[in-house]
Amino acid sequence: MAPTPSPGKRRRLHEEISGDRSQPQAQRRVLSQAVRLWVLADKLETSEIETAYRLAQELGALRSSDIKFANLVLTAVKAPKRVWLALRREATGSNLSDEWLRSLNVLHVDWLADTEKKGIMQAYDAYRIVLPRDTAESAQKASPSASSSSIKKEVASPSCIKKESPSLSSPPSSTPVIPTSPPPPAWTNSEYSCQRPSPLRSAHNQPLVDELEVIRKQRDLTSQRWSERSYSMCLSAIKAYPRKVCSQSLKEVKSLKGVGPKMIVSIARPAESCQFCSSGQIVEAQQILSDPANPIMFSFMELYGVGPVAARELYEDGCRSNADVVARGKSLATHLDVADCLGILPDLKLPIPRAEVEEIASLLYEEARVVLPGCRYTICGGYRRGKPRSNDVDVVISHEGNGARIHDILDRLKRKGIMSYNVNVLTHSDEARLDAALHLNVAEIVVLPPRSVIVPHPKHRRVDLVMCPPQIYGAAVIGWTGAKTFEKDIRRWAKLKGYKFHSTGLRVRETGELVETPTEEDVFRLLGLRWMPPEWRNTDA
DNA sequence: GCTAGTTT
């Protein structure tokens, strides 16, 4: 069996990496901290090695104190065999396996010089030193095509994309989006994503959006908050851009709000040719994915209750798969019992089809209407934005000034065996002194729907049940519909207009006075925003 | 019961 690469210590994030991180901030960040460099000493003077490290750090990369923390190796040696022997020599002290060594990108030192000279991270391929393989190893190299192609097939078959449109007939053409009553406003180059329509998938630039998303996730993983925000904004600007990003449109792309100089360097060379168009890839995104640690930590972050810090910790603890996480036996979502948490974790990762979202929502409504006669409900979240499959179910229910009844609803759901876990109940009585009746309550629960035609194989599903009075219903529905960047921008926009926007209501900034918003349209009108149908709020990748 | 940090 192929031994897993002495998985133990791949690296421990930035701690072991002596990168003078106070310094490279304002620098030309041609490289990023995703590059952890180690230089092979052979054929280099001590001073040359030092210069290389210094240059790499100046360009924004990290200097690795030991090969075991690196993901990029530079060498002046060109003979693959010699490089391979030197690497094995270096690796013996750290007990690194051959397989581990092969996961490194080994490049000629010219890569660094050229990267500096051209002012943009150069693609690896032209500089790569392909490590030789001895015959014993080459046997196991041939096989994995079978498994990888089957995975690819599953990913590449999003026939799901336009599968079920809920009520209306299928769209005529172009974008796989559920038709909506009013057409969205025309595209504008705005700093605020809430002012322009964002489709589920970009008709012209989705591959580019996906590349940017890789970098965004890496910034998230490494808790670089503002950089992550910048990539979110850039990505949503390009997602909404109604033309293809190419050398012809480059001039206009450069003028897009949220697409600054660094992003332009990533997307297109300073010259009029376009890096992305020619190679189909952004070098840094490929670099991030080429380190096997990153996809693993990204997948941990998809688990309910795991954020950047926990993902990094899991990896450090030696976890490499979902099964490892469960086997580790530590609770993740802090409000769930360890056994419960680990038991339902696999289920919670599975996407929920639209029909099941609707089924679960009506189950909740059946109980809610008994407790709160005449209540209304709206299914929000990704479902409302037209996503073919959702990660969870968000339902906003109106109540006539009696949010305390949320516990009655939960009791009923529990008695019927629909609610399997109560994760958390937030009774958010924001500014309670000012508006005693205006409560917004959120129940974060896990539901196991009964078997039915629509749900032939019931799974545990995450459900957010939101209850609010009619006066803030519009704000709550906007707040729980998303997407994330849309929410952030509508709040920034509201600030600009002298309001404070929150899912618990729209308020005048100065006085804190509540402005009633029974419908979403009220919020848009009061903020001076054109109506944006939910299907066009897909600002995130 | 508090604070700090993390996650939703």
Add this chain to the structure above:
DNA sequence: GTTTTGGC
């Protein structure tokens, strides 16, 4: 050059 970036 400094501040803000959603706001709990």
Add this chain to the structure above:
DNA sequence: AAAACC
């Protein structure tokens, strides 16, 4: 990382 502000 970008943009608005000063």
